Amino acid sequence: MSAVTDAVRGTAPGNPLGQSVRDSLVIAKRNLIRMSRIPEMVIFGLIQPIMFVVLFTYVFGGSMQIGGSTSATDYTNFLMAGIFAQTVTFATAGAGAGIADDMHKGLIDRFRSLPMARGAVLTGRTLADLVQTALTLLVLAVVAILVGWRVGSDGSTDAARVLAAFGLLLLLGYAFTWIGALIGLSVRTPEAATSGGLIWLFPVTFISNAFVDTGNMTPWLRHIAEWNPFSATVQACRVLFANPGQSTSDAWPMQHPVWASLIYSVLIILIFRTLAVRKYRSATA
C-alpha cells in the first residue's frame, strides 16, 4: 500500500476549533464572492424593506395612533424598529435558498466528501448572510433617516445604545438564518426553500409589536405577540433608540426586552444550529 501512504494528503488539522473557524471562513468567503457576482439578489433584498418603509410611513402614517398620538412623525419613529427587525429575519429565505441550491447542484455532496469541519458549510453560509444583513441594515437606516426617522425622540441620544440595538438586530438575523439553513436542507428545491423560508415569517413578524400597538389586540393574540421572540427585539430596539410606542405590558419580555432578545436569539441559534448540522451530516440531495 505504498502509494496510499506516500500520497500527498491534506495536512492533518491542528485543533478542531481552529479548523472549524478556518473552514467556515473559507465557505463564508465563497458565499460573499457569489453574492458580489449576483448583485441583483442583494438589490432585490433591499427593495422590499425600502418599499415597506415608504409605504408604511406614507400610507399608514397618518391614520395610526401611537401612545395616544396620531402624529405621522411619531409613527415613523415607532415603525423603524419593526421594519429593521422584519428585514433581518427575511435573511432566512436567502440562507435557505442558497443551501438548497448547493444541495441541488451536488455541492453539498462534494463538501461532505472533503475532510472539513462538519458545521462549516452552514456556518460559512450564515456568516456571509450576516454580512449581507449588515449591509441591508445600513442602507435601510439611511432611507429611514431620509423619511424622517430620528433616534432619541425623548431628547436623549446615546450612540452606544443605538449601536447595541443594531447589534441585537444582527444577532436576531443571524439566529433566523439558522432556521433558514434547516429549511434549505429539508426541502427538495431552491424555489421551495425561498417560499418556505418566507411564508411563516409573515405571521411571525405581523403578530407582534412591529407595526401596531399590541395593546389594541384581542387578549390571546396580544399574549402571543408579547411573547413572540421577534417582539422582544423590536421592543429592545425602541428602548435603545429611545423611540416612541414602547410597550408598557407586564409581560416579561416587554419589561426586559434586551435580555429577552439576547436569550431568544441565543436559544434559536443553539436549537437550530444543532438540528441543521445533524441534518447536514445525513443530507442527501
Added chain:
Amino acid sequence: MPGAIYAEGLVKTFGDVRALDGVDLDVPEGTVLGLLGPNGAGKTTAVRCLTTLLRPDSGRAVVAGLDVLKNPNEVRRSIGLSGQFAAVDEYLTGRENLQMVGQLYQMKAKDAKVRAAELLDQFDLADAADRTAKTYSGGMRRRLDLAAALVVSPPVMFMDEPTTGLDPRNRQLLWEVIKRLVSGGTTLLLTTQYLEEADHLAHDIAVVDHGRVIARGTSDQLKARTGGERVEVVVHDREHIPTAVEVLTGFGKGDTTVEEHTRKLTVPVSGGAKLLAEVIRELDIRGIEIDDIGLRRPTLDDVFLSLTGHAAEDKPEENAKETVK
C-alpha cells in the same frame, strides 16, 4: 490484505427499495474497477456508501486501509470524488473553485493556490482559469470537477458516471485524463452505463443489477461467458439459405440461427480470422453470393443481456437520489 477499496455485504434500503442488496467489492491497489449497470442498479448508492456520504444499513467497507464507518474523516482525506453532476460553484472562477477545495482539504492557502494553477494547466483550463464556471462548456465543467477531486492527489478515486451527457469528443478527452491518472498508480472505482467505457478504462468489471453484483471479471472473461465469437453472414439470394446453413454448420461449434427476412445467418465458432477465410472460400466454391460477412465478438451489451435477461437500459428511477428523504 484487502485491496484499496474493499466492501463486504453492503446493504442499503430506502423504504421498500433495496438499493444495495449485499454488495461485495475488492479493488486491488492501482487498478480500475468499472461498476457497470443500468440506472437504478445501485451504482451511485454504492459509491455514496464508500465515500462516507451515506451510511449503509449493514456491511463493512475499507478504503485506503481505513474503515469507512469508523474513520470517515480519515477516509475523506484519502479519497477524491467526482460525482454525477459537475459539482463546481458556477459563480466562482475555475481557479477560485480549486483553491477553495484545496483549503477545505486543509491545505495552506498558498499551497492551494500553487496546486490550483498546476491543475488548471494540466486540465487545459488555464485560459479559462479566471472566468466564472458558469461560462464553461459541459466538458470544461467536468474537467474542473475532476480537477477538484484530484487536488490532494488522493490515492483512491471514485467517479460516478464521469462522462454521462458529454459529447464524443469530450468523452474521449476525459478518457485520456483518466488513463493518465491511473497510469500514475491511483486506484479508481468508476461507475458507468456505457459498456464501451468500462471496456475501455477498467481492468475489472463488476456488473450490477438490482443492488447486487451479478458478474465479475475482465472484459474478455465476461464476453467469454456469452459463448465467444461467431460468424455472421448475409446471403444475397434467399434460395441459398439452406446451402449456406449447411456450410456454416460444418464450420461452427453449434447450430446456425437464421433470420429469414434479413437473410442473416449466425453460427458460433472458434478459430478467428483464419476460419473466417475458410468459410468465405467454401461459400464461394458452392456459388453462394454474399452481401456481408463478418466475425463478431460479443459486446458487453450482449454480456449484460445474457446475464440479466434484460438489456442494459434505463428502468424507472430507483436512484438513491430520488427516494431518500
